[in-house]
Amino acid sequence: MKGVVFREFIDMVESSFSPEIADSIIELSDLSTGGAYTSVGTYDHREIIQLVSRLSERTGIAVPDLLRAFGNHLLGRFAALYPSHFIGRNSTFDFLSILDNKIHVEVKKLYPDAELPVFDHSSPDPNVMAFVYRSKRPFADLAEGLIRGCIAYFNENIDMQREDYPCEEGAHTRFMLRKMVNV
Ligand code: HEM
Known part of the structure; x- marks a missing residue:
């Protein structure tokens, strides 16, 4: 895992909890x-x-909740650190649809040793997106937080349902995103 992710995590703990924690x-x-x-x-x-587990023990907040909160925060930090990926993107679906074959591809060029997950997406109707995450690492909660961070960044009203599939190693999760259209 790239150091940028660790640094952002430690910075978040310092500012949301305390430097002592x-x-x-x-x-x-x-x-x-x-x-x-x-x-x-x-x-x-x-x-x-390990760091998230120690934080959970220290604060009493469950590990998945901490990973989701971190993902949400991290998306905002990515927007500040890598603004070029956000320019011209106007919605969560638009942004997520280029994550795998554009954004993470650029990340891989920048950091050839980055260990990135794989995403598939499909839109059976313009208000729905099925977004499937696969990784050798168990970060579906982080992915959920990052997606929630996208929804907040684009200021949209999108419902998310999640289904975790059994897998031997890492994670395989489908996120069903549905735009909540005002009637
Ligand atoms: C501008 C936006 C983004 C940038 C620059 C970015 C960059 C990165 C970087 C640098 C890593 C660490 C790679 C490593 O550990 O070696 C990473 C991992 C990851 N990214 Fe992204 N990312 C972005 C958006 C997203 C979004 C929207 C998602 C939503 C699902 C996502 C999902 C993940 C996950 C879950 C990991 C952890 C590694 C794993 O699951 O195996 N990323 N990303």
């Missing part, structure tokens, strides 16, 4: 770098799972 979860985790992540470095994704 950030220090204590770093200390209680077994981290290769002792918590000093560089944005371009690559670190074992299990380190972020």
Whole structure:
């Protein structure tokens, strides 16, 4: 997992909880770098799972809730860090439809060792999108948070239903997004 994700996570813990809590979860985790992540470095994704688990123990907030909150926050940070991906995009469906074959492709060019998930999308009707996430890593809650962050970014009213499929390793999840049209 790229260091940029770790740094954003630690920054969020410092600002949403406190710098002391950030220090204590770093200390209680077994981290290769002792918590000093560089944005371009690559670190074992299990380190972020450890940090989130320690934060959950410390705050009493469940791990999936913390990952969703982090995803939501991270989308806003991506918008600030990589604005070019957002220029000309006017909706969640528009943005998500280019995530796999444009945005994450650019991310891969920038960071050739990035370990990215795979997404499929289809729209059986213009108000509905089925968005399927597959990864060797268990980050469906993070994906849900990132999608919620997109919906907030584009200020839309979209209902999301989620279905997790059994898989041996990582995650396979379908998100059904439905625009709530005012009648
Ligand atoms: C401008 C927008 C985005 C940028 C720049 C971006 C970039 C990145 C980067 C740098 C990583 C880390 C790769 C690594 O760990 O090696 C990542 C991972 C990930 N991205 Fe994106 N991303 C964007 C939008 C999204 C959105 C909207 C989703 C929604 C589902 C998403 C889903 C994920 C997930 C779930 C991961 C964790 C890795 C995994 O699941 O295996 N990303 N992304």
